[in-house]
Amino acid sequence: xxxxxxxxxxxxxxxxxxxxxxxxxxxxxxxxxxxxxxxxxxxxxxxxxxxxxxxxxxxxxxxxxxxxxxxxxxxxxxxxxxxxxxxxxxxxxxxxxxxxxxxxxxxxxxxxxxxxxxxxxxxxxxxxxxxxxxxxxxxxxxxxxxxxxxxxxxxxxxxxxxxxxxxxxxxxxxxxxxxxxxxxxxxxxxxxxxxxxxxxxxxxxxxxxxxxxxxxxxxxxxxxxxxxxxxxxxxxxxxxxxxxxxxxxxxxxxxxxxxxxxxxxxxxxxxxxxxxxxxxxxxxxxxxxxxxxxxxxxxxxxxxxxxxxxxxxxxxxxxxxxxxxxxxxxx
Ligand SMILES: [Zn+2]
Numbered sequence: 211x212x213x214x215x216x217x218x219x220x221x222x223x224x225x226x227x228x229x230x231x232x233x234x235x236x237x238x239x240x241x242x243x244x245x246x247x248x249x250x251x252x253x254x255x256x257x258x259x260x261x262x263x264x265x266x267x268x269x270x271x272x273x274x275x276x277x278x279x280x281x282x283x284x285x286x287x288x289x290x291x292x293x294x295x296x297x298x299x300x301x302x303x304x305x306x307x308x309x310x311x312x313x314x315x316x317x318x319x320x321x322x323x324x325x326x327x328x329x330x331x332x333x334x335x336x337x338x339x340x341x342x343x344x345x346x347x348x349x350x351x352x353x354x355x356x357x358x359x360x361x362x363x364x365x366x367x368x369x370x371x372x373x374x375x376x377x378x379x380x381x382x383x384x385x386x387x388x389x390x391x392x393x394x395x396x397x398x399x400x401x402x403x404x405x406x407x408x409x410x411x412x413x414x415x416x417x418x419x420x421x422x423x424x425x426x427x428x429x430x431x432x433x434x435x436x437x438x439x440x441x442x443x444x445x446x447x448x449x450x451x452x453x454x455x456x457x458x459x460x461x462x463x464x465x466x467x468x469x470x471x472x473x474x475x476x477x478x479x480x481x482x483x484x485x486x487x488x489x490x491x492x493x494x495x496x497x498x499x500x501x502x503x504x505x506x507x508x509x510x511x512x513x514x515x516x517x518x519x520x521x522x523x524x525x526x527x528x529x530x531x532x533x534x535x536x537x538x539x540x541x
Contacts, residue, residue, distance in 0.1 A: 263525025333388030338431035341369025342397030351510035368438030385539030412486035438519035
């Protein structure tokens with residue numbers, strides 16, 4: 211993702227840097243009066259949370275053990291195989307959505323693919339949960355080795371791992387709406403900032419949805435990005451809040467977090483974050499909000515490793531999303 215304020219920054223890159231450099235906007239969004247304190251942390255433990263954060267963290271490790279999952283590499287292929295097998299085993303309908311781009315450095319073709327996982331595919335009205343699953347080619351914000359190894363434990367694996375765990379309860383989900391998980395490739399195939407385009411997979415997915423509409427309709431969507439930070443703090447993003455069709459969705463999710471006592475969903479600030487959700491909203495006209503923890507010191511550095519992430523953070527976000535989903539699919 212890129213990030214905010216005055217000029218537009220990219221989400222992958224924007225957040226950490228921008229949060230610190232650009233600062234955040236102190237705007238009074240306080241729908242329920244809840245969780246207004248900054249740096250709030252709940253006293254929740256893994257034992258108190260029904261979402262299995264420990265298993266999600268195990269998935270995060272499994273993904274990171276593949277190494278960096280840069281688009282069109284053997285590790286990315288291994289990840290695709292792992293995800294397809296995982297979700298097919300759970301009974302989902304899984305397909306790849308391949309597309310091709312030109313490598314920004316060499317001009318050679320690069321094969322990319324989104325993965326679309328459908329639960330209850332017969333339901334025409336659907337909810338979209340998505341994340342990017344590619345990792346940035348280099349840790350270009352690393353103070354010592356910006357051409358070193360970027361593992362993307364939080365930025366790439368955390369949302370993917372969370373959806374792997376959430377998928378286990380999807381077949382039994384009662385409701386009128388179906389649920390799709392979509393894993394976007396090419397969110398940050400960035401070799402040179404400002405030159406190379408972000409959000410390739412989300413843009414392709416949104417354009418296909420708009421130009422060749424399927425026989426189902428997405429009523430709403432949630433994008434998950436960097437949801438595993440051991441020091442979790444999640445603020446609404448300004449784009450989501452500025453879209454009339456999406457603002458109610460943000461309120462529902464933050465109200466759900468408040469109801470559950472997950473105080474890490476802080477509702478008194480907004481960041482402007484450029485991320486995959488912009489493509490989905492602007493091209494496909496799907497109301498989509500971004501669940502992202504911008505304050506992540508290891509952002510785009512070699513330190514974005516499993517040690518920076520925690521089972522408890524994955525449990526908190528997973529629980530909020532699952533409880534919100536139970537309400538959302540009823541209507
Ligand atoms: Zn990133």
